[in-house]
Amino acid sequence: MRSGGGYRALLAVLLVAAVGVATIGMPVVNSGMTTTAEAAESPEIAESYDSVSQVDSERDPADEVYLGENGSAVLQYDDDEGDVNQIDLGMDVSEGLAYMLVVDDIEDQDEEFQEANFSAVLDQSGFSGDGSFVMEQPEEVENFELDASGEVTDETNEFEATATGTFESQGGAAGTVDTDGQITATADRFETSGSVSADGAAGAMTGANSEGESLDLSLNDTSDGYTLDVTQERGVYDWSASQWETREQAEQTLQQQYGSLATDLGGTSEIEISNYNFEERSSGQHKLELEFTVEYTGIDDGIEQQLTTVLANSEEYDLSQSEAAEVAGTVTDLEIQTFEFSMATSGGSMDAEWDIAIDNYGELSLAMIDLAEASSMSEEMAQEDLEDARTALEAQQAVDLQSEIKWSASVEQTSDQKMELDAELSSNTENWAAYIDELEANDVDPQNDVSFSLTANTDGDELAVDAQFEIEAEDMASQAINSWANSVQNNPTTMSSDTDEFMTALSESELEVARVDGNIADGTVRVEGGAKFENMSKVADTFSDSVSISGMASGSAGNSTSLYVYVDDMGVDTESATKSDIEHLDVVGSETTVHEAGEWDEEFPEPDTDAMSEYLGVASEKSSESNESGDGDGGSDTVPGFGVGVTAIAGLLTALVLRRQA
Known part of the structure; x- marks a missing residue:
């Protein structure tokens, strides 16, 4: 066996073309691009082939060369040492097709893991896939159920999730935490209300004590300032008792705590105590009951003046005095409609509630975009992105876009060392369709359509998980492969001239569709993948320089197992050539056996373009019965989506199989 290294190297390069493209980056919701190259890395992969240049350097000459007519030849690479059960490979440059199938046994499979399936497709209309796995129910899980789904389209933007379960827990004493609430936001208004309560051990962690403490406060706008109302009941230690022992001392202390703010901002404050009671106790922790009001006047002018000075004198921002004053004015234009908060602790329990509504912050948001444009950091941000952000905010204001998030959750630590969970989370958006129309009317591309679902549940002694994911976007395959190529080319740890050549060729190949499927069950792993390119010739040229x-x-x-490489042009007259005429080529070595033209009658397997096309759901140019795109079993239109995680698994499994051959 002479060229196992060459066989594995050619196999690795083919896998990059066939499956690697399915593990590349995908757009995030806001139409940006990212990459999963880092997510797919592992010590095994990195140690096997760090870069395309390493693969190229390890590519040995062929074992056999069969010379044909018109400059053609067949190169044979043998591998007698591989212990993989099945490897099927195929590539047809003229049709731009690449395919691979690897089937092998799993050694020392975790008995808790039972089976898994995944499938993913990347094409010019989007990225989609699905996946599932079943495993033995973990001992610490008594029962569990999760159901989550979300969708973003031109018509809707919503998300919903529920989770319930009982788990073994060594959390200590019994206790419960409950919370519920909501957040509502528009381009000009923010509202939130909700509550949190804790008792038992959970309440003790918040500092609740048996004496009982409480705090109620509210903040309101007035015509010339703000009014703060506070009611509190709390403990006072000996070291600070002198600050509260009399009504006069309490008023002086409050003036120091609250009045200094007005002084610093050039305004005034007036503090009025409406209820006061100080109870001295021999325990060293005294009790204070206090109800007071603070009236702030004229502090907005101070806020504007100080902020204007900071912005105008900052080297980070290129703002004139008037521009800085305009930004500062938007801060004080905020209107506090409601700001109420209350908290009470007693007997190891804690309860808190809030209700907040802030209005008129739309101008502040626009001012923040102006500030970003004037910032020295603006050189790192595309001007188009800043303008799109401004247009999006103005579109939200124009259609009164409103987003709402609601939640409810309860976590209980029981006395028999178990934890019980019950939680719900949802979000929805009103006037979303009108918002998308407004964006398009202003030449801003809307977000990509995204949908996903995730379920998990225990059944008997098993835990099953199912997931689906789909992103719709025009020219996504081309954008994704270009993004992946740029990411690799900008990585100094794996970059070389050969890597640059290969990634450039790959990005110029015009990927049309890539698909990967995997299955793990009964001690066997099966990974299948393929890709279709508009122009694969440049990728093929990187396999050999000669x-x-x-x-x-x-x-x-x-x-x-043997790999047969079909060559169109050996660069010599193959009908009369001998080994001495081609031994200068990188595919021929001293131990290569050369079969001259007319002296052999072997038949070799050829790329099955019909099967590859059917797998990818595309039409084969060489098939007499052309398959329409999507008609094939498992075509790109019929395979739902799971996401980048499963495709990264495909790359990992394939690399591990290759490594075992080495």
Whole structure:
């Protein structure tokens, strides 16, 4: 066996073309691009092939060369040492097709893990996939159920999730935490209300004590300032008792705590105590009951003046005095409609509630965009992105876009060392369709359509998880592969001239569709993947510096697997050439056996373009019965989506299989 390294190297390069493209980056919801290259990395992968240049350096000459007519040849790479059960490979450069299938046994499979399936498709209309796995129910899980789903389209933007479960827990004493609430936001108004309560051990962690303490406060706008009303009942330790022992001392202390703010901002404050009671106790912790009002006047002018000075003198912002004053004015234009908060603790329990509504912050949001444009950091931000942000905010104001989030959750630690969970979370958006129309009317691309679902539940002694994911976007395959190529090319740890050549060729190949499927069950792993390119010739040219490759196919006999590489042009007259005429080529070595034209009659497996096209759901140019795109079993229109995680698993499993061959 001479060229196992060459076989594995060619196999690795083919896998990059066939499956690697399915593990590339995908758009996030706001139409940005990211990459999963980092997510797919593992020590095994990195140690096997750190870069395309390493693969190229390890590519040995062929074992056999069969010379044909018109400059053609077939290169045979043998691998007698591989212990993989099945490897099927295929590539046809003229049709831009690449395919691989790896099936092997899993050694030392975790007995808790029972089976898994995943499938993913990336094409010019989006990225989609689904996946599931079943495992033995963990001992610490008594029961569990999760149901989450979300959707963002031109018509709707919503999310919903529920989770319930009982788990073994060594959390200590019994206790409960409950919370519920909501947040509502528009481009000009923010509202939130809700409550939190805790008792038992959970309440003790908040500092609740048996004596009982409480705090109620409210803040309101007035015509010339703000009014703060506070009612509190709390303990006072000996070291601070002198500040509260008399009504006069309490008023002086409050003046120091609250009045200094007005002084610093050039305004005035007036404090009035409406209820006062100080109870001295021998325990050293005294009790204070206090109800007071603070009237602030004229502090807005001070806020504007100080903020204007800071912005105008800052080297980070390029603002004139008047521009800085305009930004500062939007801060004091905020209107506090409601600001109420209360909290009470007693006997190891705690209860808190809030109700807040702030109005008229739309101008402040626009001012923040102006500030970003004037910032020295604006050089790092695209002007188009800032303008799109401004247009989006103005569109929200124009259609009165309103987003709402609601939640409810309860966590209980029981006396028998169990934790019980019951939680709900949802969000929805009103006037979303009108908002999308407004964006499009102002030449701003809306967000990509996204939908997903995730379920998990225990059944008997099993835990099952199912997930689906789909993103719709125009030219997504091209954008994704270009983003991935840029990410690799900008990574100094794996970058080289060969890597740059390969990634450039890959990005210029015009990917049309990539698909990957995987299954793990009964001690066997199966990974299948393929890709279709509009122009694959440049990718094929990176496989060899001296010959022109037109296709690849694999064949097996017993424990031996061979890869057959079809060459269109060996650069010599192959009909009369001998080994001495081609030994200068990088595919020919001293131990390569060369079969001259006319002296052999072997038949070799050829790329099955019909099967590859059917797998990818595309039409085969060489098929007499052309398959319409999407008609094939498992075509790109019929495979739902799961996300980048499962495709990263495909790359990982494939790399591990390759590594075991080495």
